[in-house]
Amino acid sequence: xxxxxxxxxxxxxxxxxxxxxxxxxxxxxxxxxxxxxxxxxxxxxxxxxxxxxxxxxxxxxxxxxxxxxxxxxxxxxxxxxxxxxxxxxxxxxxxxxxxxxxxxxxxxxxxxxxxxxxxxxxxxxxxxxxxxxxxxxxxxxxxxxxxxxxxxxxxxxxxxxxxxxxxxxxxxxxxxxxxxxxxxxxxxxxxxxxxxxxxxxxxxxxxxxxxxxxxxxxxxxxxxxxxxxxxxxxxxxxxxxxxxxxxxxxxxxxxxxxxxxxxxxxxxxxxxxxxxxxxxxxxxxxxxxxxxxxxxxxxxxxxxxxxxxxxxxxxxxxxxxxxxxxxxxxxxxxxxxxxxxxxxxxxxxxxxxxxxxxxxxxxxxxxxxxxxxxxxxxxxxxxxxxxxxxxxxxxxxxxxxxxxxxxxxxxxxxxxxxxxxxxxxxxxxxxxxxxxxxxxxxxxxxxxxxxxxxxxxxxxxxxxxxxxxxxxxxxxxxxxxxxxxxxxxxxxxxxxxxxxxxxxxxxxxxxxxxxxxxxxxxxxxxxxxxxxxxx
Amino acid sequence: xxxxxxxxxxxxxxxxxxxxxxxxxxxxxxxxxxxxxxxxxxxxxxxxxxxxxxxxxxxxxxxxxxxxxxxxxxxxxxxxxxxxxxxxxxxxxxxxxxxxxxxxxxxxxxxxxxxxxxxxxxxxxxxxxxxxxxxxxxxxxxxxxxxxxxxxxxxxxxxxxxxxxxxxxxxxxxxxxxxxxxxxxxxxxxxxxxxxxxxxxxxxxxxxxxxxxxxxxxxxxxxxxxxxxxxxxxxxxxxxxxxxxxxxxxxxxxxxxxxxxxxxxxxxxxxxxxxxxxxxxxxxxxxxxxxxxxxxxxxxxxxxxxxxxxx
Ligand SMILES: Nc1ncnc2c1ncn2[C@@H]1O[C@H](COP(=O)(O)OP(=O)(O)O)[C@@H](O)[C@H]1O
Ligand SMILES: [Mg+2]
Numbered sequence: 001x002x003x004x005x006x007x008x009x010x011x012x013x014x015x016x017x018x019x020x021x022x023x024x025x026x027x028x029x030x031x032x033x034x035x036x037x038x039x040x041x042x043x044x045x046x047x048x049x050x051x052x053x054x055x056x057x058x059x060x061x062x063x064x065x066x067x068x069x070x071x072x073x074x075x076x077x078x079x080x081x082x083x084x085x086x087x088x089x090x091x092x093x094x095x096x097x098x099x100x101x102x103x104x105x106x107x108x109x110x111x112x113x114x115x116x117x118x119x120x121x122x123x124x125x126x127x128x129x130x131x132x133x134x135x136x137x138x139x140x141x142x143x144x145x146x147x148x149x150x151x152x153x154x155x156x157x158x159x160x161x162x163x164x165x166x167x168x169x170x171x172x173x174x175x176x177x178x179x180x181x182x183x184x185x186x187x188x189x190x191x192x193x194x195x196x197x198x199x200x201x202x203x204x205x206x207x208x209x210x211x212x213x214x215x216x217x218x219x220x221x222x223x224x225x226x227x228x229x230x231x232x233x234x235x236x237x238x239x240x241x242x243x244x245x246x247x248x249x250x251x252x253x254x255x256x257x258x259x260x261x262x263x264x265x266x267x268x269x270x271x272x273x274x275x276x277x278x279x280x281x282x283x284x285x286x287x288x289x290x291x292x293x294x295x296x297x298x299x300x301x302x303x304x305x306x307x308x309x310x311x312x313x314x315x316x317x318x319x320x321x322x323x324x325x326x327x328x329x330x331x332x333x334x335x336x337x338x339x340x341x342x343x344x345x346x347x348x349x350x351x352x353x354x355x356x357x358x359x360x361x362x363x364x365x366x367x368x369x370x371x372x373x374x375x376x377x378x379x380x381x382x383x384x385x386x387x388x389x390x391x392x393x394x395x396x397x398x399x400x401x402x403x404x405x406x407x408x409x410x411x412x413x414x415x416x417x418x419x420x421x422x423x424x425x426x427x428x429x430x431x432x433x434x435x436x437x438x439x440x441x442x443x444x445x446x447x448x449x450x451x452x453x454x455x456x457x458x459x460x461x462x463x464x465x466x467x468x469x470x471x472x473x474x475x476x477x478x479x480x481x482x483x484x485x486x487x488x489x490x491x492x493x494x495x496x497x498x499x500x501x502x503x504x505x506x507x508x509x510x511x512x513x514x515x516x517x518x519x520x521x522x523x524x525x526x527x528x529x530x531x532x533x534x535x
Numbered sequence: 536x537x538x539x540x541x542x543x544x545x546x547x548x549x550x551x552x553x554x555x556x557x558x559x560x561x562x563x564x565x566x567x568x569x570x571x572x573x574x575x576x577x578x579x580x581x582x583x584x585x586x587x588x589x590x591x592x593x594x595x596x597x598x599x600x601x602x603x604x605x606x607x608x609x610x611x612x613x614x615x616x617x618x619x620x621x622x623x624x625x626x627x628x629x630x631x632x633x634x635x636x637x638x639x640x641x642x643x644x645x646x647x648x649x650x651x652x653x654x655x656x657x658x659x660x661x662x663x664x665x666x667x668x669x670x671x672x673x674x675x676x677x678x679x680x681x682x683x684x685x686x687x688x689x690x691x692x693x694x695x696x697x698x699x700x701x702x703x704x705x706x707x708x709x710x711x712x713x714x715x716x717x718x719x720x721x722x723x724x725x726x727x728x729x730x731x732x733x734x735x736x737x738x739x740x741x742x743x744x745x746x747x748x749x750x751x752x753x754x755x756x757x758x759x760x761x762x763x764x765x766x767x768x769x770x771x772x773x774x775x776x777x778x779x780x781x782x783x784x785x786x787x788x789x790x791x792x793x794x795x796x797x798x799x800x801x802x803x804x805x806x807x808x809x810x811x812x813x814x815x816x817x818x819x820x821x822x823x824x825x826x827x828x829x830x831x832x833x834x835x836x837x838x839x840x841x842x843x844x845x846x
Contacts, residue, residue, distance in 0.1 A: 047763060104805040184625065184664050212625040274660035275627075279634035290626060376622040380675065383586050383616035383688075384639035533578070535620060 006119035010127035013099050017129075026092045026135050029151045030142035033083040033160065037150040040078050050078060054184035057081075059211055063344075065204045068229045069211070076156045076234030079147070083160070087167035087225050088200050090139070094132050094168045095192040098175035101128035104185040106265060117178075125260055128252060129176050136168030156234030163228045166245035170224045171196065173252030180259035185267035194300075201307060208274040208315050221532050224248065286386050290394030294365065298402050301361045304352070305354065305406040309413025312350035313432070316343050316414075317421040344423075344501030347414065347432065355493060356472055357441030358403040362447035365399040370454055372463045375535030388527055396451065403443045411436030411511045435499030442492035446471065448519035455523030458533065537564045539586060539686055539718040544594035547580050547742075556742035557594065562720055564734075567712055569733030570722040578617055578722040582690050584667040585720075586616060595750050596626060599686060612641045614686040615679035619694065619722075623663030629674040630659030636678040647679040653701040654703050668695035680707055685712065687719045701728070757790040760815040761800070766808030775800055784821040 015022070042049040052072035057063045064070075067084030071077065102125055144161030148154050171192075178192045199222075206220030220226035230241045282288050320343040369392060372378040381391055414436070415429030422428060450464030471491040474483070486496045492515075495508040540562035547803050548553040555577045562568040577642040583589040583599050587607030587646065596603050601610050623632055637643030652659055655673045666674065672695045679687055690770045693701045708734070723729050729736055736753060758779065765786050772788065773781055778798025782789050792800045804812070 025541055118781075260664040274658075275631070275662055277630040278630070279631040283631060283635050284638040286639070293624065296570070296626075376618065376620060377624055379588065379618050380616065380621075380636055380678075381639065382588060383614075383642055384614040384617075384636060385608055386639050531590060532583075534583070535618075535622065 003120040003122045004126055006123040007126045007130070010119065010123055011131050014127055014131045016037060017101075018097065022097065022131075022135055026139045027142065028163075029086060029089055030139050032086060033079055033143055034146040034150060036079045036082045037075065037147065037152065040075060040082070044078075054078065057080075061208055061211065062213055065205050065315070068203065068226075069207050071232060072235040074234055076147075076160075077150045077232075078155070078296055079152070079342065080163075080235075082134050082162050083164075084229065085162060087228060089169045089194065090136065090164055091196045091225075092193070094136065094171045094177040096136070096189065097132050098128050098172050099179055099188050099192065102129070102176065102179040103188045107183065107185045108181050108207070109450075122257055125176060125179075125256060126509070129172050129256075130139065131248075132172040133169050134216065136165045138167065140165030153234060155237050156209075159231050159237040159239075160181035160233035162242055164233045166231075166242055166249075167225060167228045169246055169249040169399040170228075170252070173249045173256065176256035177259065180256055180263065181268055185450075197304075199225050201225065201311070203229070203315075205311060208311070209496060212315065265494065286381065286391050286394040287397065288394075289381070290398060293368065294395070294398040294402065297361075297365065297368075298398060298405060301400075301402065301406045302409045305358070305410035305415040308354060309410035309436075310417050312347070312354075312410075313414035313417030313419075314420045314421070316347050316350070341501065343418075345498070347418065347500055348435065348498040348502065350414070351411075351432070351435045351439060351499065352475065352496075353494065354407060354436060355442060355496070355500070356468070356475060358439060359443045359471070360398050360406050361406055361444040361479070362403045362443050363450045363468060364448040365395065366400050366447055366464065367452060367461055368398075369395045370458060373458075374533055374535060379535060382532065387534075389524060392524060392527060399447050399451065400444060402456060403447070404437065404440055407436040407439055407443075408433060431500040438497055438499050438509065440505070441509045441516065442496050444516035445492040445512050445519070448516040448523070450527075451523035452519045454525070455526035456532070458530065538562065539564045540596075540598055540720060542581070542594065542596045545584065545591050545596060546593040547577075547584065547589065547591050554742055555584075555591070558739065558749070559744050560737050560743060562718060564718050565715055566734040567708060567719040567721060567732055569729035569736040570720055570739065571724065571729050571736055572722075573645035573724055576739045578739060579690055580742075581739070582616075582688055582720070582722060585688065586611075586710070595775075613684055615640060615682045615684045615687055616674055616688045616689060617675040617679045617692045617693075619763040621668075621675040621691040623666060623674060623830075624669050625662060625664035627663050627668070628660055629657060629663070629666060632663065632674050633659065633678040633681070635640055636675075637682050639765075640682050640684065642683055643678075643681050644683055648677065651677045651680055651707065654701060654707070655702075669697065669700065672696060673700070675703065676707075680711075680760065685717060685718060686841065688721065689718050690722045691724065692721070693723070693725065705731055754794050760789070760792050761785070761804075761812070762789040762790050762814075763812045765804065766810060769803055769807045770821070771806075772800065775803065 038052075044053050051073045054077075055068055058070040067081050070081045105124060140163075142161075142162055143156075144157040147157035147160065174195060175188075176191050178188050178195070181191065182188045202219045202223040203226040206223070206226060209215055209219065210217035220229075223244065227241045227244055231238055281531055284293065320339045367393050369378075369391035372395070378391065382388060411433035412429060415432040416425055418432065419425035419428035446464070446468055449467045450461065453464055454461045471493055472493045475493060494511050495512060497504045497508070538561055540560065541723075542558055542560045545555050545558040546553070551761055560570075560581070570578055570581070580589065584591050584596055587603045587610075589836075590604055599610055599613055620695075621733045622696050623629070633648060634643065635781065637648070655677060657677065659674075663671070668801070669821060670691060676689075676692055677690070680763050693704055696704060705728070708719060708721070711719055712732075712734075721729065721733060730750065733750065736747065737744050765788060768783065768786070769788060769846060772783075772790065775796060776809060777793035778793045778800055779793075780789070790800075
């Protein structure tokens, strides 16, 4: 076991370096389900109330997409179901932690420094995985004890706690494998997060299919998140998925160890291949450079949006079917204009969500400018004949047109998938593409806020995310808590037409676009006047 | 003689820090100008003002006859810049960066690019993230040196290079010097580098130019170290002005001598009879230490040897 010498010391090092961050996410995540107990108890104090809520929720495509499937109506089952997104959050923190203490250590060369002391070959990997797995176990135990303290059954509480822990273990092991593949921590993180997102999308697609036709319900079985939810805390407490998760974790850890045995410290298995010795004829302008820096992001977002479009378009028909079957909705259905109206309003809701997500892309693309200047990449470019505005313009092209490409992709995908279930591809594609594109003016306003901050108050650039968070909050809770209209009007999304199905007037679209243009112009004027930061 | 760079009373503050405090500097066209100062002296801040990346709070700066802030784009066609801390895009190769920067400046000499790659022993096919600090610096240096520009602005360009590569760099700068039509502003805290390469020097400390002139001008401020074995005791030495740190023992003497007193000191020695003699040339190191140790007060001249020995 020479190869593990020093693991204990490295564990202590990790605990020291993460002494604030790790307890924070462990405790924060553990508190959430305990909070659900109180809120569900408050909303539905009686068993009958819970039953009605459960009956409606179990077939609501949006809820099932977000949280997973619901099979019972006990308080415990509702809590466990509402906590359905938590394994994703756990997976995210776990991945970031493991990669931070494995690949990042190697990339920065700190691993080499330690490697020269008495530290075994696998000690770093073992310490990172071990610490993270124990943190997940602690998280699970906190959840179990917390829920038991709320008078929920012990077996179910432990089942939910272990569900979370098991999800964490699998993603810790997955991150350990990915950390062996690439030489840069950044690519390792991206790969692991893409896998995490894929497991969520598979779970989502399988579960939605299960409440509808069931044709592709097996997709949930491809997803680790799907497996652990099969434990069904408080509703059967099945333990075998736990064994499956432990088995997968063990296999992945074994793979990670085997891979790490085959490579040198600092290198990745996916060797960074040598590239061209000289630039292609096209790489000669700030725009061409921006294309190189943004094309991966653009492709990722476009594919992601197309996938979301497929999912939203795919479920729209079953939403209509459900509305038809459900007596309680009958009068609402009639009011919005029959089943077609229900489907349109579902599609419009989906497009609204896409619009908000598209703004995240726009802000991310804008912040790339900030990233370029603080990392020192911008300085050599700006010391050539490239002026600041031309430099910024290359990136801003992606800020403003990137979301358009993503929304177009999702509109097309929705149109094709929904159109084919409704046997009307030719009719639906233009409607849904138009609906998706109509989100752009609001996306541009948020993008322009980010540009304004970048140009005038560069240190506050990340506050652009705050603007998006505010819009998201208004979108999610504004209707439910009946906020005053003027509060709702703060969000540019409030002013968009509800498409497909709603009425379109040009004024709000033109005004929003003009506001966006004005904000961006002020931002760029600020950029021309200010100092570039010292890298 | 025309000036490539001129600054007058340049002031720049960052919050409480006064990075530049009335900087005066003048770089003649066609010369290699050393910009020497310890870390934090304000070299990078000055260069960033000259490149229009930062605006000065007060004072004026002129670069290639234009205003570095308002004429930035036009001026940048005529210069190439190597930052002190080169960072490269992780997914572009070194070769791509060289070409891209060269083209954005308005052209690159292909022959010279190939030649420099060879001399600096750089593999242009690696991705940015795979280069060490020294190799990233080489990428920026090659991009600058292969560009057909009037002015090279180099901010501590050798801080990551090994001694072998530093020699290659010096050779490349000497090539520029021989061509005679390029101006080079070379910031550095490495004295031997400036000493080896530069025609004129500006020494900066706490945001002010404390000395400026040619290397020869500076040498009058520096001392030569002499060690000699003599046939008989050299009695007159201690009395000579400009002789410091005198030690005499068993017919061996060692002392430091100001440049203007060198001739008279040597006459004294030869008068007694010299068996062996070792002299060390004045270094800027010494000048540098004296300038900074003494909080900027003028270097002492011609003080008596006795006082110096006692120090
Ligand atoms: N962006 C900045 N913000 C705050 N202080 C700065 C900034 N840039 C430089 N300084 C300060 O200005 C002084 C001069 O720095 P600099 O020009 O980088 O020196 P040099 O390049 O000679 O090492 C230092 O004290 C430094 O800390
Ligand atoms: Mg500096």
